[in-house]
Amino acid sequence: MNTDIADFIRRLPKAELHLHLEGTITPATLVELSARQDRQPMTLAEAESLYRFDDFTGFIEGFKAVTRRLIDPEDYELVAWRMMERLAAQGVVHAEVYISVGVIYMWRNFDPRALEPIFADLERARERAERELGLSLYWIFDAVRHFTVEEAARVFRKAAKMRAVHPSIVGIGLGGDERRTGSEPFRALYGRAMNAGLRLTNHAGETTGPEAIWEALGIGSERIGHALSAIQDAKLLEELKTRGIPLELNPTSNVRTGVCPSFAEHPLRRYFDLGLLVTLNSDDPAFFGSDLLNEYLLAHTTQGFTREELRQLARNSFRASFLPDSAKSAWLARIDSTE
Numbered sequence: 531m532n533t534d535i536a537d538f539i540r541r542l543p544k545a546e547l548h549l550h551l552e553g554t555i556t557p558a559t560l561v562e563l564s565a566r567q568d569r570q571p572m573t574l575a576e577a578e579s580l581y582r583f584d585d586f587t588g589f590i591e592g593f594k595a596v597t598r599r600l601i602d603p604e605d606y607e608l609v610a611w612r613m614m615e616r617l618a619a620q621g622v623v624h625a626e627v628y629i630s631v632g633v634i635y636m637w638r639n640f641d642p643r644a645l646e647p648i649f650a651d652l653e654r655a656r657e658r659a660e661r662e663l664g665l666s667l668y669w670i671f672d673a674v675r676h677f678t679v680e681e682a683a684r685v686f687r688k689a690a691k692m693r694a695v696h697p698s699i700v701g702i703g704l705g706g707d708e709r710r711t712g713s714e715p716f717r718a719l720y721g722r723a724m725n726a727g728l729r730l731t732n733h734a735g736e737t738t739g740p741e742a743i744w745e746a747l748g749i750g751s752e753r754i755g756h757a758l759s760a761i762q763d764a765k766l767l768e769e770l771k772t773r774g775i776p777l778e779l780n781p782t783s784n785v786r787t788g789v790c791p792s793f794a795e796h797p798l799r800r801y802f803d804l805g806l807l808v809t810l811n812s813d814d815p816a817f818f819g820s821d822l823l824n825e826y827l828l829a830h831t832t833q834g835f836t837r838e839e840l841r842q843l844a845r846n847s848f849r850a851s852f853l854p855d856s857a858k859s860a861w862l863a864r865i866d867s868t869e
Contacts, residue, residue, distance in 0.1 A: 532827070535827065537591075538837060538840075539823055539830075539869075540823060542619055543623045543624065543848075543865055544622050544844050544847055545622065545624040545844075545851045545861075546625045546811055546822050547620050547625075547626045547776070547809050547850060548755050548779075548780055548811035548813055548814075549626075549628065549649055549749070549813065550627070550813065551609065551613060551627050552600065552609075552633070552814075553596050553815065553817055554612070554613040554814070554815055555570070555596055555817060556612075557577040557578045557580075557607050558574065558613060559608070560577040560617055563600065563605055563606075563608075563609075565603075566602070566605065567599050567601050567605075568599070568746075579583075581816065582786075584788060584828060585787060585788040586737050590717075591708075592817065593817070594633075598637060598784060600637075600644060603647045603648045603651035606648050606652050606670075607651035607652065607655045608649050610655035611655040611658065612677040614655060614658075614663060614667065615654075615659075615663070615824075617665060618788070618820055622665065622668045623627060623665060623724060623861065624667070624848070624851060624861070626667070626669075628670045628705065629652070629866060630670060630705065631672060631688065632672065632685050632706075632807040633674060635681065638717050641830065642684070642688075649674035651695070653696065654684060656833065660735075661692075666857075667697070667698065668700035668852060669698055670694075670701045670702065670703050671686070672703040673685040673686065673703070674705060674706040675707070675708070675710070675711040675716070676706045676707045677680055679757075682776075683747070686702050686719050686722065686728075688776065689702050689723070690723065690727075693727065693728065699728075700732065700852045701733040701852060702731070704716060704731065706733075706735055707737070708733060708738050708742055708797070709738060713732060713734065713746045713751070714745055714823075717749040720749045726748060729753075730750050730792040731751065731754075731755060733762070734746035734751070734754050734755065735758050735759040736755070736756035736757075737787075738759065739759050740759045740762050740766050743760050743763075743766060747769070747773075747775065751776070752776075753775070754776070754782065755778040756778070757770075758789060758796075760777070760801070761800060767801075767804060771804060771806050775809045776809060776846070776849075776850030779798050779801070779808050779809060780812065780813035781798055781829075782812070782818050782820035782825060782828070783812070783818050784855050786818040788866050791830045798810070798829065799834070802839070802842075802843075804836075807849065807850055808843070809820065809843065809850050810843055811825070812824075841866075842866050845865055849862075
């Protein structure tokens with residue numbers, strides 16, 4: 531590792547905008563959760579096997595196996611706090627984190643009362659991180675697109691209801707397998723979420739073509755996660771640039787799930803050079819073996835991003851965030867003064 535550039539990246543204030551809480555659970559923490567929950571606790575080798583996969587389907591199966599060990603509110607507080615410690619150690623000062631609320635409901639027979647005690651412990655971790663680590667954090671309630679529309683509606687309704695009490699709930703999103711369900715069925719839900727004051731994110735163009743990104747834009751999505759296939763459509767690229775749509779890019783994630791051949795071939799550089807509002811993110815770092823600091827480092831070593839261009843990526847991360855303008859301006863000034 532180039533220590534000098536790595537130190538610069540660590541000092542650079544950064545926001546992470548595409549990060550799944552459950553995807554930050556390391557094998558060692560999974561063993562700890564299994565010891566709490568399983569009659570026959572997992573060994574470290576058994577846990578590590580869940581993090582080995584060859585394609586997107588294998589990743590989804592591993593993700594499901596990990597989330598099954600999140601049972602009690604205390605489990606969520608543990609994994610959230612450890613995530614926040616790792617973020618702070620990388621120089622991340624703000625994060626907008628997906629919670630797979632659709633999965634929480636699935637493992638609990640869609641009990642409408644299941645979320646509140648879990649969220650209370652997540653908030654405890656968030657407040658501690660703000661107090662002790664100087665890290666600000668927003669939550670995004672993520673539905674699962676290949677469940678039914680009504681199950682997604684349950685997630686979005688809960689986000690709108692709880693936001694009145696918890697302003698840290700900033701938005702909603704659609705994760706899951708976009709090969710099975712696009713964005714159009716959720717148009718009405720997105721309209722209602724927007725009217726409730728929630729911000730609208732969407733995974734699109736990760737395992738599907740550019741038509742999926744057009745569809746996501748068509749239902750009102752403000753930020754697009756992955757957007758890997760946008761490079762195939764010049765008209766779409768121009769639309770994304772003209773509208774200033776932020777793209778939450780996850781290069782190592784795309785390589786590990788087999789939808790992109792290598793970091794070098796990821797369209798990050800081409801999007802950046804075209805003037806799109808691109809941000810770097812780690813998605814599910816425990817599964818993909820790369821955190822945000824490493825994504826910035828790979829952008830430098832593999833795609834030739836200069837220090838000033840890395841600084842621009844950091845600026846983009848705040849411009850694309852859901853922070854108030856005053857906070858954005860303060861962090862942009864800090865970035866400009868970072869040596």
